[in-house]
Amino acid sequence: MREPGRTKLPQFLESTDPGFEAQFQALLTMKREDSPDVDAVVAQIIADVRARGDAAVIELTQRFDRLALTPQSLAFTPEEIAAHCAAAPSEERAALDLAAERIRAYHARQMPQDADWVDESGARLGWRWTPVEAAGLYVPGGLASYPSSVLMNAIPAQVAGVDRLAICVPTPDGVVNPLVIYAAHLAGVSEIYRIGGAQAIAALAYGTQTIAPVDKITGPGNAFVAAAKRRVFGKVGIDMIAGPSEILVIADGGGDPDWVAIDLLSQAEHDESAQSILITDDAGFGQRVAEAVERRLETLERREIAGASWRDFGAVITVRDLDEAADLSNRIAPEHLELCIAQPREFAAKIRHAGAIFLGSWTPEAIGDYVGGPNHVLPTARSARFSSGLSVMDFIKRTTLAEMTPAALRAIGPAAETLARSESLEAHGLSVTARLERLNDGDL
Amino acid sequence: MREPGRTKLPQFLESTDPGFEAQFQALLTMKREDSPDVDAVVAQIIADVRARGDAAVIELTQRFDRLALTPQSLAFTPEEIAAHCAAAPSEERAALDLAAERIRAYHARQMPQDADWVDESGARLGWRWTPVEAAGLYVPGGLASYPSSVLMNAIPAQVAGVDRLAICVPTPDGVVNPLVIYAAHLAGVSEIYRIGGAQAIAALAYGTQTIAPVDKITGPGNAFVAAAKRRVFGKVGIDMIAGPSEILVIADGGGDPDWVAIDLLSQAEHDESAQSILITDDAGFGQRVAEAVERRLETLERREIAGASWRDFGAVITVRDLDEAADLSNRIAPEHLELCIAQPREFAAKIRHAGAIFLGSWTPEAIGDYVGGPNHVLPTARSARFSSGLSVMDFIKRTTLAEMTPAALRAIGPAAETLARSESLEAHGLSVTARLERLNDGDL
Structure with missing residues (x-):
């Protein structure tokens, strides 16, 4: 059961209104998504795949996707991949080529450096980054089967x-999106299984006779996929559990209300639970944007979804000035923040919590969904307060390094002995003591 | 009920043995820890703290810690903190000072750089790192109340x-470890609450009348704390859920068997579920280490714990050569890896999965627990395959930045329009189209 927030909250808010703080709090804590409790079903599916492997995956795919598979047809063959790639329209292929190139160039800059130094005690310290060996990427089937998400997940791993x-x-009823296969091919992925749901997550985490297990699983999915990812977390690494999409546009009165309206709708059209908010220091501009939204909603293909999202969760907030807009933005910690203002770069310096910032009126958020370069997998539901979008960092890990010399051990070892004693960990202390005794014996 | 692995597995393994692969697999997948199912109790505690705040926290502290608190005495006062700091013995204080200084110097090098560049399309791209606003650190009470863990969690945040x-x-029966308070003080923390368990995690995540909520929670704890951290994950960020400690020592025949024995025991003494493994290319050396372990176990203070861990989960593996040792080590992906061999630096380059590496015989793992500089909060249970130890990165997050010019939008916008159309996201495409139309109108 969906509980529209609009029953409690007006669409237009003004920060000078005495009731504003309460309204803004309601907006922040508004429950936008039902989480159907699928955990028991998912636990059973995972146990079944662990116990029976391929046979369980095949049965569940028959049941949920109405698709008859064998262990041999779980994966696309190289010939099938080539045929789907050839079937992808050339204009879309060229667009994906450009997107892949730009995403790759952006993410290549994210690779962190190893470090290695000798400190004043003579201890050699540092760390080294190494990649995860095997990663599994989940791609939803059906309407939300986005080739752009394949690039955004696979390229950082690559x-x-x-x-x-x-x-x-998953390919329900056997229907394949050739652009998904082409995007996988572009990102260097040749191991593609036509399975989905919790059974796919279980197969990736624990392996089957045909599918080797992976170390890390990323990618969006429905409630079953999300619950399965939570359950296998620990056995493998996972990325975030993404909630419905959000955009916050901050605009002064100088932009085009219609541009802002479409930008708000470009999140609203994702999902009835998506949320689009405008903050402006110009009440008249806010009014014109709202009118433009209604006009655009008359003809938009996904007007039912976008309209429901805007009615239930959309808001136009008028503030005294842009400083107040920055404060409210930091409290919202939006997934996407668009700055349709005259001096976006100066203003961006005031923003502490946001998944991604799009600066200036020439940067619609949709550019970031496809070809900008930065990742479009971003923290939702205010989690930008403590987490980041997907990046190369999700597919590497750090090993710390320490190498003592006898002199270094003599310098810092006694403090370790003292602390080990105070924590009642005798062997910890003895491991230092035995070595220091050797030094004091004059062997070295 | 504990299920000792030793019933199935010998303590001495040899890689040349035909049964070795099966034995090694058993060692890898050995269940060492019971996870008591406390989830229902924890869910209730969290709901209670959310509903009743301070009153619930105070009641639960009375019940579990036999300590009567009021909202006013939930936190240590500045005077109490000063008194506990003064009560800490000076030798321990000096040792913590040295540890804090070295941990701070190591972690200061981890701060990543912001980035900002203009690419060939004219698009300005980049990212910016910003710190989390508020973090909560959990410190267990009683025996496992380690001041060193306070430093390892608080200093990266600082x-x-x-x-x-x-x-x-928590301070059961009102007993305070003054070194924990001193360590907090050293790390700049003056907000210290005498509460523990799931109720403390709930208070940090959701806030009470007295305790403001935080954005990120780190630190070790018992099954209740771990279950509570899993439950509040999403509302706040959490660090890893740590399992029992582990060490893998790789040694050639050139070292001192007694040093290696104590190093193995320094993990074993943590916990009956800890695991200590030696891999050596010298069977005789392995035998001598095992004998030294038994000798040390005769007098060790925590011999019951360490002995149980060694008997149930310890192992000595003889391999053909050190290359084989590196392969096995990468399959184990140990939390701590100690290299007691002649050329540790060259060998370390072959290691892909390990939380921390300690190079050479002069670097006992215990140095890393206290004063080495690297963090001692490290991935356990083979999770070094996909995750890293605690670091500055756990307390910052990345905001990506993108700023188009009209020329950049003209160059890359059409590809975004194409991809939006192919994903049936019309408003995404229109947000680009509306701007490109303006450009084509010749307004700019």
């Missing part, structure tokens, strides 16, 4: 140096 | 620039 990338994408 | 740090440490 740039990180992951050896093996496996994709799971 | 280095990251976190504005507010709150510590929760």
Whole structure:
């Protein structure tokens, strides 16, 4: 059961209104998504795949996707991949080529440096980054089967140096999106399974007779996929559990109300639970944007979805000035923040919590969804307060390094002995003491 | 009920043995820890703290810690903190000072750089790192109340620039470890609550009348704390859920068997579920280490714990050569890897999965627990395959930046329009189209 927030909250808010703080709090804590409790079903599916492997995956795919598979047809063959790639329209292929190139260039800059130094005690310290060996990428089937998401998940893994990338994408009734296959191919992925749901996550995490297990699983999915990812977390790494999409546009009165209206709708059209908010210091501009939204909603293909999202969760907030807009933005910690203002760069310096910032009126958020370069997998539901979008960092990990010399151990070892004693960890202390005794014996 | 692995597995393994692969697999997948199912109790505690705030926290502290608190005495006062700091013995204080200084110097090097560049399309791209605003650190009470863990959790947060740090440490029957308070003070933390368990995690995540909520929670704890952290994940960020400690020592025949024995025992003494493994290319050396372990176990203070861990989960593996040792080590992906061999630096280059590496015989793992500089909060249970130890990165997050010019939008916008159309996201495409039309109208 969906509980529209609009029953409690007006669409237009003004920060000078005495009731504003309460309204803004309601906006912040508004429950936009139902989480159907699928955990028991998912636990059973995972147990079944662990116990019976391929046979369980095949049965569940028959049941949920109405598709008859064998262990041999779980994966696309190289010939099938080539045929789907050839079937992808050339204009879309060229667009994906450009997107892949730009995403790769952006993420290549994210690779962090190793470090190695000798400190004043003589201790050699540092760290080293190494890639995850195998990653699994989940791609939803049906309407939300986005080739752009394949690029956004697979390219950071590829740039990180992951050896093996496996994709799971369900193909209900056998329907394949050739652009998804082409995007996988572009990102160097040749291991693609036509399975989905919790059974696909279980197969990636625990392996089957046909599918080798991976170390990390990323990618969006429905409630079953999300619950399965939560359950296998620990056995493998996972990325975030993404909620419905959000955009916050901050605009002064100088822009085009219609541009802002479409930008708000470009999130609203994703999902009835999506949220689009405008903050402006010009009440008249806010009014014109709202009118433009209604006009655009008359003809938009996904007007039912976008309209429901805007009615239930959309808001136009008028503030005294842009400083107040920055404060409210930091409290919202939006997934996407668009700055349609005269001096966006100066203003951006005031923003502390946001997944991605789009600066200036020439930067619609949709550019970031496809070809900008930065990742479009971003923290939702205010989690930009403590987390980041997907990046190369999700596919590498750090090993710290320490190497003592006898002199270094003599310098810092006694403090370790003292602390080990105070924590009642005798062997910890003895491991230092035995070595220091050797030094004091004059062997070295 | 504990299920000792030793019933199935010998303590001495040889890689040349035909049964070795099966034995090694058993060692890898050995269940060492019971996870008591406390989830229902924890869910209730969290709901209670959310509903009743301070009153619930105070009641639960009375019940579990036999300690009567009021909202006013939930936190240590500045005077109490000063008194506990003064009560800490001076030798321990000096040791913590040295540890804090070295941990701070190491972690200061971890701060990543912001980035900002203009690409060939004219698009300005980049990212910016910002600190989490408020972090909560959990410190267990009783025996496992380690001041060193306070430093390892609080200093990275402090280095990251976190504005507010709150510590929760239970004080059962009112017993306070003054070194924990001193360590908090050293790390700049003055907000310390004498509460623990799931109720402390709930208070940090959701806030009470007295305790402001935080954005990120880190620190070790018992099954209740771990279950509570899993439950509040999403509302706040959490660090890893740590399992029992582990060490893998790789040794050639050239070292001192007694040193290696103590190093193995320094993990074993943590916990009956800890695991200590030696891999050596010298069977005789392995035998001598095992004998030294038995000798040390005769007198070790925590011999019951360490002995149980060694008997149930310890192992000595003889391999053909050190290359084979590196392969096995990468399959184990140990939390701690100690290299007691002649050329540790060259060998370390072959290691892909390990939380921390200690190079050479002069670097006992215990140095890393206290004063080495690297963090001692490290991935356990083979999760070094996909995750890293605690660092400054856990307390900062990345905001990506993109700023188009009209020329950049003209160059890359059409590809975004194409991809939006192919994903049936019309408003995404229109947000680009509306701007490109303006450009084509010749307004600019």
